[in-house]
Amino acid sequence: MTVVEDIPTDPSTSTRLIIYPLVLVATVLWILYRWQTQSKLYKLGNKLPGPSTVPLFGNALLALGKKPDELVTLALDYVEKYGTVVRGWLGSQLVVFLCDADDAEVILNSQEHIDKASEYRFFKPWLGEGLLISSGEKWRSHRKMIAPTFHINILKSFISVFNQNSKNVVDKMKSETGKVFDVHDYMSGVTVDILLETAMGITKETQDESGFDYAMAVMKMCDIIHQRHYKFWMRFDAIFKFTKFFEKQKQLLNIIHGLTNKVIKNKKDKYIENKAKGIIPPTLEEITQNKVTSDSGLANAKTLGDTVFKGYRDDLDDNDDNDVGEKKRLAFLDLMIESAQNGTNDITDFEIKEEVDTIMFEGHDTTAAGSSFVLCLLGVHQKIQERVYNELYEIFGDSDRPATFEDTLQMKYLERVIFESLRMYPPVPIIARKLKRDVKIATNNYLLPAGATVVIGTYKIHRNPKYYKKPDVFDPDNFLPENTQNRHYYSYIPFSAGPRSCVGRKYAILKLKILLSTILRNYKMVSDITEDQYRLQADIILKRTDGFRVQIEPRQRVPFIG
Numbered sequence: 161m162t163v164v165e166d167i168p169t170d171p172s173t174s175t176r177l178i179i180y181p182l183v184l185v186a187t188v189l190w191i192l193y194r195w196q197t198q199s200k201l202y203k204l205g206n207k208l209p210g211p212s213t214v215p216l217f218g219n220a221l222l223a224l225g226k227k228p229d230e231l232v233t234l235a236l237d238y239v240e241k242y243g244t245v246v247r248g249w250l251g252s253q254l255v256v257f258l259c260d261a262d263d264a265e266v267i268l269n270s271q272e273h274i275d276k277a278s279e280y281r282f283f284k285p286w287l288g289e290g291l292l293i294s295s296g297e298k299w300r301s302h303r304k305m306i307a308p309t310f311h312i313n314i315l316k317s318f319i320s321v322f323n324q325n326s327k328n329v330v331d332k333m334k335s336e337t338g339k340v341f342d343v344h345d346y347m348s349g350v351t352v353d354i355l356l357e358t359a360m361g362i363t364k365e366t367q368d369e370s371g372f373d374y375a376m377a378v379m380k381m382c383d384i385i386h387q388r389h390y391k392f393w394m395r396f397d398a399i400f401k402f403t404k405f406f407e408k409q410k411q412l413l414n415i416i417h418g419l420t421n422k423v424i425k426n427k428k429d430k431y432i433e434n435k436a437k438g439i440i441p442p443t444l445e446e447i448t449q450n451k452v453t454s455d456s457g458l459a460n461a462k463t464l465g466d467t468v469f470k471g472y473r474d475d476l477d478d479n480d481d482n483d484v485g486e487k488k489r490l491a492f493l494d495l496m497i498e499s500a501q502n503g504t505n506d507i508t509d510f511e512i513k514e515e516v517d518t519i520m521f522e523g524h525d526t527t528a529a530g531s532s533f534v535l536c537l538l539g540v541h542q543k544i545q546e547r548v549y550n551e552l553y554e555i556f557g558d559s560d561r562p563a564t565f566e567d568t569l570q571m572k573y574l575e576r577v578i579f580e581s582l583r584m585y586p587p588v589p590i591i592a593r594k595l596k597r598d599v600k601i602a603t604n605n606y607l608l609p610a611g612a613t614v615v616i617g618t619y620k621i622h623r624n625p626k627y628y629k630k631p632d633v634f635d636p637d638n639f640l641p642e643n644t645q646n647r648h649y650y651s652y653i654p655f656s657a658g659p660r661s662c663v664g665r666k667y668a669i670l671k672l673k674i675l676l677s678t679i680l681r682n683y684k685m686v687s688d689i690t691e692d693q694y695r696l697q698a699d700i701i702l703k704r705t706d707g708f709r710v711q712i713e714p715r716q717r718v719p720f721i722g
């Protein structure tokens with residue numbers, strides 16, 4: 161038997177075993193700190209106003225343990241304290257918040273500062289290199305390909321889909337009469353149904369279980385991404401991989417990508433089969449260049465949106481100069497497959513999948529939050545709701561008929577209500593970019609260094625008293641023509657602006673008008689709480705942590721006489 165004797169340890173050896181690694185770690189940290197403080201990023205960054213920092217951590221500890229709604233309050237307090245330019249350090253990452261329209265214009269109007277911040281990487285497993293996250297040549301060529309699929313002629317062909325689904329949600333909401341409920345659940349469901357049909361061509365009739373599973377998976381994926389934004393530790397891939405959310409994400413992406421791939425394959429096979437039979441759908445060019453006959457004389461009809469957003473006329477406006485009227489309905493996916501097959505665009509099936517997934521994400525949570533805010537706000541502001549209802553009564557009387565495109569042009573007050581709601585509660589409350597080179601902004605001629613993350617504070621810009629007399633008061637008259645005409649264009653950017661503006665802007669406004677008008681013709685919204693009790697959540701999408709609580713009362717279909 162071998163006897164293992166205890167070898168007595170020299171006390172100086174054990175001290176060395178502890179001290180040496182500690183000295184090594186301290187030296188590495190010191191070198192890191194020296195390197196950080198000597199960098200140009202650090203020197204320029206620290207010329208900007210902001211809270212004091214802790215070595216190595218910067219300001220990261222300020223966010224530790226904060227709930228999503230507390231983070232909103234914290235960020236707003238700092239802007240209040242330091243002004244419209246505030247810097248923060250997340251370790252060695254410089255983040256600069258800009259809350260003035262002049263500064264926002266410098267960044268958003270640029271063709272150069274179009275790269276998204278690293279936070280957008282959480283979307284990558286889902287959206288790949290789709291329009292929202294891609295950059296450089298890929299983004300440029302895909303934007304050129306996708307913007308025309310949002311042509312007004314195509315949007316008009318979606319009106320019956322918007323109407324049918326709006327009617328469906330009115331029927332579903334009936335069971336909530338008299339109760340306090342979260343209207344966001346309904347807005348989210350109807351939005352996914354509409355997107356399934358307009359983006360992928362999947363209708364209620366043609367969808368099987370996989371359509372429902374897909375809708376649920378999209379909603380749950382949005383939730384996981386939200387959690388990764390506000391739970392600090394989940395931001396690190398190495399930690400995220402060991403959480404239950406990672407496994408859940410894998411399952412959800414299997415459902416989402418499984419359906420997108422299946423639909424793309426079926427549509428492509430069908431296209432090839434039809435082509436062999438000589439059945440070829442109209443091309444995107446034919447639909448958008450007046451080659452298909454028109455049934456509408458509304459070519460030059462302009463809405464308030466055309467005035468409000470004209471200051472940063474973008475590629476969406478260029479498209480619509482050839483507006484001719486309602487056409488045969490083709491989902492975005494059909495248009496992309498068609499243009500890839502006929503050789504107009506060089507896009508692979510995989511890239512088509514990325515773009516369809518991107519549209520499903522971007523079009524979903526944004527409009528669900530936007531419509532939920534409008535309904536809650538009308539529950540609070542009864543006088544404004546009465547005006548909306550009277551306008552709708554003037555258009556529709558007591559008829560149950562669906563809305564036409566022409567009707568939506570008459571919904572001028574509802575449009576102002578939607579715009580005002582997007583001002584006070586912009587569904588995308590911040591926009592983040594990574595700077596590739598130094599840039600001088602308007603405020604104090606500050607120089608922002610290359611490598612910094614710039615966060616445009618849409619929410620705060622929209623509430624700047626420089627642009628809005630009573631910024632915290634819900635007043636749709638902020639969008640009367642006399643009030644919009646002299647305002648800084650970049651003081652209202654719910655859809656961002658410039659080259660990376662939202663391609664879905666016109667789609668969203670048209671859909672919101674039809675959805676909201678249908679609900680408001682059928683129900684009166686009532687709220688048991690006031691606006692100052694809303695608890696807002698810091699997220700990629702602005703929401704209420706207290707839920708979008710409302711009550712509904714059936715309408716008697718008579719005008720309101722106040």
Ligand code: HEM
Pocket residue numbers: 291292293303518519522523524526527530586587588590591592653654655656659660661662663664665667668
């Ligand atoms: C009220 C509704 C909506 C709001 C407030 C909104 C807002 C925005 C904003 C602020 C951006 C820029 C994001 C950034 O730069 O980080 C954006 C981009 C985008 N949106 Fe929307 N959006 C809405 C609805 C939609 C809809 C309905 C669709 C599609 C059906 C859509 C598709 C997109 C796409 C594809 C992009 C990326 C564009 C690019 O980078 O070139 N959005 N949206």
